[in-house]
Amino acid sequence: MSESNNDIVGYDLIRNDVLQLVLGKEHDQLLYWVGKSLARKYKLEQVEELHTFFQQVYWGELHLSKQKKNEWHFDLSGDWMTKNDERSYQLEAGFLAETLETQFAIATAATFVKKGKTVRFTVHFDHKDTLAV
Template sequence: MHSNNQAPDPLKSISFLRDHLLPNLLKDDEKDILYWAGKELARSSTFDSFEELTEQMTTIFLGALEQTKSTKHTFLYDWTGPLVSHRLTTQAAPSFSLEAGFLAEGYQQVTGIYTEATYEIDFKQSRVTILLQSDHHVSLNEN
């Protein structure tokens, strides 16, 4: 057995799965599948407040979520942290669809308002900006 004095880096492990294995398996459908997977993950939890949702995002996805702007139906959040920085410095086009889907579904649970999310990557600032858009006219009971 080979002895290695260096502790494993969990950021490298998570990034390897997210940025190498999943894109290879999911191909062109990666962003869509990961978005809906994020929504499904959020459905397996219950959030009584936005604070609980934020705590879960931090715990599950190893990052920090900060609201930077809001209007009546839109909310902008900056997603930062060591894993975000690692993925942005080691990948040309990492996907954050999983986090966006999770946040959209969690926000929808907390508010009861239909919500979807998109994101933009800011490599220079080492952050991802997630845009939540809520539609008060869509009934959640239509499905």
């Protein structure tokens, strides 16, 4: 195994096993809020930066697939995504929600569904709930 593969295996071990053991039944909720917190720490100025950021942190290949007024759809793929993939993608959902909320000053929430070898994120915008900048 090359060094980069070892890094990925270590990341997966922490992400998929250790965090679930430590966080227990609160795992998904806490990952969502950790994702939001990470987005505040690693502020991205433009939506286009999301693709590169996701690659750099080994979260996979992220692409904006559809834009509607009240929601945007992102597709995430990666080599590890198979029908046996049991990881939670709440960390990524929280990161997406907070990044877009910060960029547009509109309240957001993100959800996800697994579709084969892809995860589809839907970021919901609440245009009635604008945020002070």
